[in-house]
Amino acid sequence: MPEWLEVIVRTIFAVVVLFFLTKLLGKRQVSQLSFFEYITGITIGSVAAYISLDTDKTWHLGIIALIVWVAFSLGIEYLQIKSKKARDFIDFKSSVLIKDGKIMEDTLRKEKLTTDELLEELRKKDVFTVANVEFAIMESDGAVNVLLKKENQPLTPKDLGIKVAPEKETQAVIMDGKILDEPLDTLNLSRSWLKGELEKQGLTVENVFLGQVDSYGELTVDLYADKVQVPQPQDKPQLYALLKKCEADLELFSLSTSNQEAKQMYGDSSARLQKLLQELKPYIQAN
Template sequence: MAEWLEVIIRTLFAVVVLFFLTKLLGKRQVSQLSFFEYITGITVGSIAAYISLDTDKTWHLGLIALAVWVACSYGIEFLQIKSKKARDFIDFKSTVLIKDGKILEENMKKEKLSTDELLEELRKKDVFKVADVEFAIMESDGAINVLLTRENQPLTPKHLGIKVAPEQETQAVIMDGKIMDEPLDTLNLSRGWLNGELEKQGLTVENVFLGQVDSYGELTVDLYADSVQLQPPQDKPQLYALLKKCEADLELFSLSTKNQDAKQLYEDCSGKLQKLLQALKPFIQN
């Protein structure tokens, strides 16, 4: 066999082996790497290159070395899952860098982190003053997570006492101009419903690059034609406005009638509708 052809075959073989071994080791190997995973990644890559390019008759020994490294990595990951002490020893413990707005210099020296590097990491978190930080912690993978002081944290609906509707996963029901039946089934919706929603916007499935349905059954689309501007759906705001009009009409009826029983009935209905609107507001008002 020609040498160049042998290298091609070995390289393809190494790619296939690496793919399946990486799948075996899990997603962490392709996201934030721990200390040991970093070493494993470098070594496994070097061994794969040896398998591809070494043209003597001992290339198969690279497969043995590759299998040993992957077995060790798999065993250590299993040990880390079972033992907290093993996790701390292999991946290091998290280190507090800032506490109550004060930089802990000893911990900075321990992690060999300069002030400039710390400030850079804080700026990545949109934090520009150390005094605004309650805690800053360096995780075992080297990432720095920041907790702002309570007065510097962004406001949320909970802080304002506002109830909001629960969110669920948005489903992609159209991709590349084709209907995805499985997400529709997850939402208990049909193709007929989807086509009806598209007709309301004057669209067909073929016009849509991506179509998504949220947990409230609202369809939003991205078209192939980027220059076309779509109006946002108005169903929910219109429903809210209609209910508000009904409430105002009931109040008007209660003021205009002289019949005490009718007045009381209108006031009761208006009060119930007000409570209903307050409960529905997070769901139907955009």
Template sequence: MPEWLEVIVRTLFAVVVLFLLTKLLGKRQVSQLSFFEYITGITIGSLAAYISLDTDKTWHLGLIALMVWVAVSLGIEFLKIKSKKARDFIDFKAQVLIKDGKILEDNMKKERLSVDELLEELRKKDVFKVADVEFAIMESDGAINVLLNRENQPLTPNHLGVKVAPEKETKAVIMDGKVMDEPLDALSLTRGWLQGKLEKLGLNPENVFLGQVDSYGELTVDLYADKVQPPKLQEKPQLYATLKKCEADLEMFSLSTQNKAAKQMYEDCSKDMVAMLDTLKPYLQN
């Protein structure tokens, strides 16, 4: 076999082996690398290159070394899952850097972190004042997480004692011009419902690059034609206008009747309608 062809075959073989082994190691090897996992990734890549380019008869030793590295990495991962002491020994322990608005200089020295680097990380979290920080900790992967003190935290419905409905995941129902049945089923919707929404917008699925439905059943679309703005559905404003008309009709009925009981009933219904409109206005006028 020519040497150039042998290199191609070895490279393809190394790619397949590397793909299978990285699938075995899992997503964490990519998304949450510890220091050891970082070294493991570099070593595995180097061994794969050795398998591809070493054209002598010992190339299979590179494959054995690759298997050993992966086996050791998997063993360490399982050990860390089972034992807290193993996790603390193998990975770097989390370190508190700021507590009650005070920088802990000794912990900064342990992490070899300068004040400039700390302030830079705080600015990435939109924090520009150390005194505003209740708690800042450097995680085992080097990321710094920050908790602001209570008076500087963003206001949420929970702070106001307001109960809100849980937000469901927004699902893609059209992708690359094709309707996706599984997300529609998960939302308890049908193709007929989707087609009706698209007809109101004057669109076909083939025109849509991405279509999403949120937890309120609202359809938003992104078209292939980037310069064309898709029309917006007017169902909410129309519903608000209909409810306003009902409220006006109730007031008119109250003024036109001479029956005291009926007049009181219409007035009460009108007041209830006004209260309901005040509640729904933020949701129906956008």
């Protein structure tokens, strides 16, 4: 076999082996690498390169080395799962960089992190003032997570005593101009409903690059023609406005009638509708 052809065959073989062994190691090898996983990734890549380029008769030893490295890595991962002491020894411990708005200078020196680098990490979290930080922690993978002081955290609906609708995963129901039936079934929706929603916006399935349905059952679309403005659905805002008008009419009837029984009935109905509107507000009010 010519040498150039042998290199091609070995390279393809090395890529296939490396692919399956990396799949065996799991997703962490391609996302958040620990210190040991970083070393393992570099070594496995180097061994794979040796297999594809070394044209002597001992290239099969590279396969053995590759299998040993992967087996050893799996053993280390299993040990880390079973023992916290092993995790702390093999990987780095989390370190507190800021506590109660005060920078831990000793920790910064230990982690070899400069003040500029710390401020840069804070800015990535949209934090520009150290005094606003309750805790800043460097995780074992080097990422910095930040917790703001309570008074500096943004208000949530829970803080204001407002009930909001539960969120579900948004489903893509149209992709590349084609309807996806499985997401529609997940949402208990049909093709006829989807086509009806598209007709309201003057669209066809073929015009849509991506169509998504949120947890409230509202369809939003992205078109192939980016310059075309898609009209936003107005059903929910109109429903909210109609119910609000009904509530105001009931209150007006209560004030205008002299019949005490009717006044009481209109007043109670207005109060119940007002309470219902407060509960429905997160679902149907316009954004």
